[in-house]
Amino acid sequence: MCIFVRKEYGRLLLSVQCFGELAIPLPYQRFLLTVKTTIGVICLRTHRVFLTWKSQLSVFLCKLTANYDKDMAAQEMIGFKNSLKLLGQQIIENRIAAAQAAIDNAQEAANNESKSSAGDKYETGRAMGHLEKDMYTRQQAENLKELAQLKTVKADMHYTTARTGALIVCEAQYFFIAAGLGKQQVDDRQVFFLSPLSPLARVLLNKKAGDTFIFNKQEMVIIEIY
Known part of the structure; x- marks a missing residue:
């Protein structure tokens, strides 16, 4: 032979x-x-x-x-993780663009109110415009912070325990510890984007394949971690 x-x-x-x-x-x-x-x-x-x-x-x-x-x-799952990271960045960038448009609209509305109103009505309209602008400005700051944090996530590494950058594979769900973007449908996979500081991410921390955890009142078994 x-x-x-x-x-x-x-x-x-x-x-x-x-x-x-x-x-x-x-x-x-x-x-x-x-x-x-x-x-x-x-x-x-x-x-x-x-x-x-x-x-x-x-x-x-x-x-x-x-x-x-x-x-x-x-290698296939690392490629999938990289695509998830790019998807997350796109979602946050869209939120940033939407928040900026809302800030601009609030400012424009406040400016128009100052031109067409007088007295108490003017003061009330201007105050509401500033409150709305401040709300979107805070959202914008959070979005920018989350985007900066996501860019530091090392999705091109293969992890064997749950940590930032890891993809936790269960029977019907995937959990990607990178950014708090909630549930996303990616092709035929249901992926939950978790902030590293979220309660569930803290529960998952350092778990490995074969370990269990509770999610939505159900016991989940970790099949693999990448």
Whole structure:
């Protein structure tokens, strides 16, 4: 039984008789070279690997493909997290634009009131305009603060415990600890955007796959964390 390894576009491709061809990510190349202690004799000649002990070859391939599948799933979910971060930024930027438009409208309304009113009516209209403007200004400040915090979230990392930047996967819901944007429907996934300071995020802090928590009076089981 022999295995051939060749390079193509920066990847190692593992070709096994009767098994077909399997791409090996760079991190697993070192693993391939260390299996000689458990599988048998390896002779390297121009990226060609010869293995003995057929009985353990299938075990080796199962471990390799399992690690590869897990790594690919993690990379896919990291890409999904990055898309969630971009979606969150877009939502907040839309809120910022809406708040700025409301501030401008409130100011314009106050200016028009001052031109057309006099006496108590003028004072009341101006005060209401200022109150409305102040309300939207505070909202604007909160939106800007949340956007700045979201931009610091490291969504391109794979986490194994719940923390800021982690995506917690449950049976029917996803929880992304990054910004408090509530429930969002992303493709066919229901994603809850949580502020790192929210009560639920604090409950989830440092939990890992297999742990449970209560959400909407139901016990949720964490399937995986990315």
